[in-house]
Amino acid sequence: MGESTSSPYDINGQHFNPDMYLHKLLKDCSLEQVMDQQGEIIRDTQALHSDMQTLVYENYNKFISATDTIRKMKSDFKKMEDEMDLLAANMESITSFSEQISCTLQDTRQQITKLSGVHSLLKRLQFLFKLPGKLKVTLQEGHYSQAVQDYIHAQRVLHQYGNMASFQGIQSDCETIVEELKQKLRDQFKSKEASAKELAESVDLLLQLQEPADSLCAEFLAHAETHLCEQLTLLEGLQDQDIIEFVDIGSSGFLSDLCLVVASYNDMFINRPHLHDIQQCDELDSVALSQLGNFVLRNMQHYFNLVGKRVEREQEGGAGDTLVLVRALDRFHRRLQAMNTLFSDTDFARTGTEIVLRAGCRQCHFHLQTLKAHFTDTLTQVRHSLAAPKLISQDGDSSSGLSELLTSLVLATVEKVKGVLQDLLSFCHPDLTFGLKPLFREVFCVDNVREDLVVGFLHYLTATARGFCDSGDSKSPPALLLLLSKMCLEFETSSVHYLLSQTDEWFNIDDRHGSGILTSDVEICTSMRAAAQGLLNHYVRMQGLGVSQMLRKSVETRDWLHTIEPRTVRAVMKRVVEDIAAVDSQVGALYEEGQRAERSSDSSRRTHSASVSRHIYRSNWSSYAPSQLDSSLVTNIQKLFSERIEIFSSVEFSKVSILTGIIKISLKTFLECVRLRTFSRYGLQQIQVDTHYLQLYLWRFVADENLVHFLLDEILGSAVHRCLDPVLMEPSVVEIICERG
Amino acid sequence: MEDDTPIIYGLEFQARALASQLAESDAVRFLVGTQSLKLSHNQVHVVELNEETGGLSTHVFKHGAGEVWTLAASPSNATLIATCYNTLTAENTCCMQSAIWRLPLQVDGSLDEVSECEGMNDLTSLELVCQLDTESHGQDVKVTCFHPSDGSKAASVVDNKFIIWDLNLGDIAKVVQSGVLEGKGQPRFTTGKWNPHHGCSQFVTANDGHVRSWDLRVSPVRPAWTVENAHCQLVRDLDFNPNKQYYMATCGDDGYSRFWDVRNPSEPAVARADHSHWVWSIRYNHFHDQLVLTSSSDSQVILTSVASISSEPISHMVDDDLNQGDTLPDTPKEKLVDGVLATYDEHEDSVYSVEWSSADPWTFASLSYDGRLVINKVPRADKYMILL
Known part of the structure; x- marks a missing residue:
């Protein structure tokens, strides 16, 4: 576009160069075209020319009309100037007039202002004068807060003008009324029926009446305390109540009241919105806080004591229902935890937990x-x-x-x-x-x-x-x-x-x-x-002792020197076996059989049935017995090879071990008793029969039948030693007697 | 005699009677009575320990009257002994008798030849001093023992009686006093002993599980004190602390040894159950009463310390310690504590009696039924602990 505008060939352009244009035209176009171009340009030029003429003409007309207008204006202005002058003169006269008027009215206005001032003063005075009455009325009607508002309203004025006689009257009147009001408020404050809300109100009012806060605190707390104390005594009276009920009553009565007291106390004394003097306030706050702290602590202590006692009482009776107790304790504890939000400094929940x-x-x-x-x-x-x-x-x-x-x-x-x-x-x-x-x-x-x-x-x-x-x-x-x-x-x-x-x-x-x-x-x-x-x-030991006593009596009481030839096993031996069998079944009910020692080195014997083994054993033993006469050697040799038998030794937790223990004790007693007696031939033979009988029946109870064997051997050996005429019976006879018995 | 190995002396008969020759304070000498139903074969052995060589010298005397059940030595005359023995009557019935005998010892050493004699019949017999007439009092003479200091007095325990004899009259013993225990179920004494304290004015007997002390100063003797149920079974033996009055040791069939302050009979001062069967004999050491020997039918002899109630109190030693504290700070004295000091198991049969030597405080003898006499010593460590 720039090119086209700046093109020297654009006839309407700004940089039109007629020579270059002509040149180009001549160079580029045919004659006819040039002719056409010429004709066109001429037409254009003519058109332009006529346009210019019309323009000039028009503008000329306008110019003429403008000139006319200007001329007309010139004359108009002159007229206006005159009128203006006139106006100025008029204004001046108006000003002077108004000055004159204001001068004349000034006095009156001042008087009116004064009057209105007097009016408002009078109104206030009237309020003041009416104040005592109004206060009385509101007092009587019980709108204490209204009264306090009014009084506070008037108080400053009264203070200011207190030295004037008339105001003094009013002030003293007001003061007496306010005193009365205070009294009433205090009464309300002190009255036992007053709810915590009423209390809070009265305290608030009293505070507004500039009562000393700390004494109020104390009084408030004292009053609250009496109230709480009542609750507590009530609680104390309810010791017989169901414990859940007790805790509930405690929570809803005492604790919520306490919370209310503390909350209103906080509102009234600690978080007061109007702060007169910051320092004083801080002081007051600390006093109030400490008083509150003491108060709460004291009361909670009391409460805790009560609850503690009650809980103790609940448990004292013995079969307290744990579920109920736990539920009660839980409620108690829950309530305390809730309280903890109120008291940040003391952890009552902790005491509760305790x-x-x-x-x-x-x-x-x-x-x-x-x-x-x-x-x-x-x-x-x-x-x-x-x-x-x-x-x-x-x-x-x-x-x-x-x-x-x-x-x-x-x-x-x-x-x-x-x-x-x-x-x-x-x-x-x-x-x-x-x-x-x-x-x-x-x-x-x-x-x-x-x-x-x-x-x-x-x-x-x-x-x-x-x-x-x-x-x-x-x-x-x-x-x-x-x-x-x-x-x-x-x-x-x-x-x-x-x-x-x-x-x-x-x-x-x-x-x-x-x-x-x-x-x-x-x-x-x-x-x-x-x-x-x-x-x-x-x-x-006990069982062993029992059997021992039997055996001992049987040996000690018998006259072994004058006994007849044995025909039967003595009854006591049967009794011993019976008793041991009874013990065996008793023990067997509770204890395992236990390990038995191998019966002897001869392993083949173990394959035989019990009765067979017994048989062999028995014959083995019996054949050995008669040779006892010169036996101390044999016994001693046997002793050399056998282990020392501990009689009162510890037993294992198995039947055989227990039975072995009992039998050991019994047989050892038998042995010792036999050694203390002197036997005739028949006495010895009776012992022979008895020991054989025991041998027959006791082996089955013990872990190691060699032990029984050994002990019975000792007994018989000792009896032989203690015999005046040691002649043993034929083993076969012994066997017959034993089997018969 | 530097080593502590036991010395064993074997008798050819069974035996349960053992005594220390009390009147002999120089030689360690023990008396043993045998028990054989070949009544005339019974003997009393006098066994002397040569402390230099550790050898034994023995004299054997014939006790032909019967088998010896108990034996006691006179405290004043070394040659006098008292035995209770079982003998046969004409009707072939056994009966217990008691007598005082004299050992035919003339001078030490001159009897060695006698002991060398072989054969029963060649043995010197004991000389009968006097026969104690017990038959009029009862059948079963349990024990005859001498007065602890007065050799002219002896006491016998018979059935439910005890009789105090005066032996001064030569061959006839006169009954001075006697006491009877009456009670239901025919109570019988198992043993008896003089109480060496209080001027020997008490005789102490045991019956069943009870121990009873009799006051001899009043004319019908009456019980001074009793320990009821000292043991829950038979009381087998008792002994008095020689140095500390009121203290008494008992042992019995429950396997316990109990030590009593007889002023408090409801509870033993110390009770021990170290044996695994009946305890037959209990003896205080005459010199060091913290040492107590017990013998049992579990064929063991146990030396026990009861230092806590001995007459040598620990506090006294502590005081000494405090005084010596500066000089010997690093060597605190080891105290003997209560408990078993040593267990002697040289016996293979029931040990019915044990006795301390009256001459050497560290030597003692024990006798088992199979006729084995074992002479032992207190372990040297314990000995030094007491002495030092």
Whole structure:
């Protein structure tokens, strides 16, 4: 475009160059075209020319009209100038007039202003004068806040003009009324029926009336305290109420009132919006805060005491329902936690938790007592049932009865512990506010439940069981000892572990602090096992003693020098065998058979049936017996090769071991008693018959029949030594007598 | 005699009676009575330990009257002994008798030849001093023992009675006093012993599980104190702490040795159950009463320390320690504590009696039923602990 505009060939362009244009035209176009071009240009030029003419003409006309207009204006202006002058003159006269008027009106206006001022003053004065009456009226009508507003309104003025006599009157009137008002407010403040809201209102008003805040604080708190005290005494009176109700009443009555008191106190004394003097305010705040703190602490203390007592009372009666207790405690604790938002400085929830903890601890303690009592009861029951069937049937069912008793004893105890644990589990319900606190968990679960309750009970079990060993005398029936021993063993093998792991699982106890805190089940098991061992040893001794006494009496009371030739086995020996068989069935009900020693080095004998082996053994023994006459050598040689027999030794937890222990004790007594007597020939032969009889029947009970053999040998040997005329019977006769008997 | 190996002396008969020759304070000498139903073969052996060589020299005397059940030595006359023995009557019935005998010892050493004599019949017999007339009091003479200091007095325990004899009259013993225990179930004494304290004015007996002390100063003797149920079975033996009055040791069939302050008879001061069968004999060491020997039918002899109730109190030693604290700060004295000091198992049969030597405080003898007399010593470590 620029090109085209700046093109020198554009005839309408700015840079049109006629020569170049002509040149180009001549060069490019034919003559005809040039001719046409010429004609065109001429036409254009003519057209332009005529256009110019018309333009000039038109403009000329306009110019002429403009000139006319200007001329006309010139004359108009002249006229206007005159009028303006006139206007100025008029204005001047107006001004002077108005000046004149304002001059004349000025006095009046001043007077009016003055009058209106007087009017408002009078109005105020009237308010003042009416104030006492109005105050009285509002006072009577009970619109205290209105009255206070009015008074405060007027107060400043009254203060200012207080030295003028008339105002003094009003002021004194007002003051008396206000005093009355204050009195009324205070009365309201003090009246017992006043609700906390009313209280708050009165305090607010009193504060507005510039009453000293700290005394108000004190008074307010004192009043609140009497109110709360009433609540508390009410609560105290409700000690017999259901504990949940008690806690609810406490929460809704005492605690919410306390909260209200504290909230309004905070609003009134601490968070006051109008601050006159910051320093004074701070001082006041601190005083008010400390007063509030003391107040709350005191009352909460009282409340805690009450609740604590109530909870104690609840548990005191014994069979308190843990669920109810826990629910009550939870409500109590929840409410306290809610309160904690109100008091940042003292952690009441903590104190609450402590109360809950104490309750939990007591509950555990109580449960421990129940468990102990239950165990003692079960024991007495067991004792009774042990005593009872003995009267009815000497043996027979007693064995199955024993194992039943055992399972019932163990199961009942374990179930009882589980029940207690389940009961206590309600303390750890996750919904409970205190249930999740680590403090609570640690103390309650670990210390109270696990260590004090479960471990404590297990220790109690062991101690009780041990107590039976120590009491020495034969007060407790031997079967009970056996039963307890087995019970301890059962506990050792399964129940201890089960109970502890169950406890740990239920109460989420994990021993991550290392083994320092928790008593390990190994420890308990060890003591359980020791108790079981002690009881079993004691049992063996008791039973051994029983049989021993029989044997001893039978040896000591008989006149062995003047006895007839033996025809039968003495009844006491049958009795001994019977008793041992009874013990065997008793023990067999509870304990495993146990390992028997190989009967001898002769392995072929083991393949024979029992009776055959006995037979061989018997003949073996009998043939050896008569040669006893010069026997001390044989005995001594045998002693050299046999191990020393420990009589009162510890036994294993198996039937044969127990029976071996009993038989050892019995036979050793027999031996010692025989050594203290002197025998005639027939006396010796009676002993021979007796020992043979024992040999026939006792071997089956013991682990190593050589032991019985050896001891009976000793007995017979000793009897031979103590015999004046040592002649033994024919073994065959002995055998016949024994088989007949 | 530097080594502690036991010295064993074998008798050819069974035996349960053992005594230390109390009046002999120089030689370690023990008396053993045998028990054989070939009544005339019974003997009393006097066994002397030569402390230099560790050898034994023995004298054997014939005790033809019967088998010796118990034997006691006079505290004042080394040649006098008292035995209870079983003898046969004309009707071929056994009966227990008791007598005082004199050992025919003239001078030490001159009897060696006698002991060398072989054969039963060549043995010197004991000289009968006096026969104690017990038959009028009962059948079963349990024990005859001398007054602890007055050799002219002896006591016998018969059935449920005890009789105090005056031996001054030569061959007839006069009954001075007697006491009877009455009770249901025919109580019988198992043993008896003088209480060496309080001027020997008490005689102590055991029956069943009870121990009873009789006051001899009043004319019908009456019980001074009793320990009921000292053991839950028979009380086999008792002994008094020689240095500390009121302290008494008992042992019995329950396998326990118990130590009593007789002023508190409800509870033993110390109780031990180290044996695995009945304990037949218990003896305080005459010089160091923290050492106590017990013998048992588990064929063991056990030396026990009861330092906690001995007359040599630990506090005294502590005081000494405090005084010597500056000089010996690094060597605190080791105290003897209560417990088993040593177990001697040289016996193979029941050991019915054990006795300390009256001459050497560290030597003792024990006798098992198979006739084995074992002379032992207190372990040297314990000995030094007491002495130093």
